[in-house]
Amino acid sequence: MTNTPFDLDRFDQAILRVLAAEGRISATELARRIGLSKSPTQARMKRLEEAGVITAYRAQLDPIKMGQAHVAFVEVRLSDTREAALQAFNKAVLAIPEVEQCHMMASRFDYLLKVRTGDIQDYRRVLGERISALPHVASTSTHVAMEAVKEAGV
Missing domain, CATH: 3.30.70.920 (Lrp/AsnC effector binding domain/regulation of amino acid metabolism (RAM) domain)
Structure with a gap:
């Protein structure tokens, strides 16, 4: 993995926007939202992961509800x-x-x-x-x- 910028087209950018907001979205729903079929969407996600653009999937916690306000x-x-x-x-x-x-x-x-x-x-x-x-x-x-x-x- 390098630290050089990765060339992102409009579909890649759409994938990243949706995943940043809703990391648990299904591949089928993600594909529907960005206007591609499921297979190309999954291939793009895999390429983004392998390139290090997507580094992890995680739960976003509410620190206030956890007593860390x-x-x-x-x-x-x-x-x-x-x-x-x-x-x-x-x-x-x-x-x-x-x-x-x-x-x-x-x-x-x-x-x-x-x-x-x-x-x-x-x-x-x-x-x-x-x-x-x-x-x-x-x-x-x-x-x-x-x-x-x-x-x-x-």
Whole structure:
């Protein structure tokens, strides 16, 4: 699998839009919606999977119903940004389940984390005990989300 863009025609794009919204749709219904028969639709899906355009099928969970309503975005500055330090941070942050996303940034800070917890007290514990203890963390700055206007999707 390469990281080069994959040439998507209008049928491929339609398949991806429908699957992103309804991953459990049957191949027959998907074919009907995009205007192809079932066999070509399945062949296109297989090609998109093999090319790495479709990477997984998964359930989309409601974090609020799971008791994970608190969302914070954390700017992280490292004390060392040499490759070994970056790799140490990258490896360690993967072990923190409350960190939903981690992005290396080209900014005044080095990483932006999306952290989901039950409430502000849980967040404070995760920040103090886990995030601040990550390798090479020099400082953090937290931004608390009040409402998610748009999340996920293509």
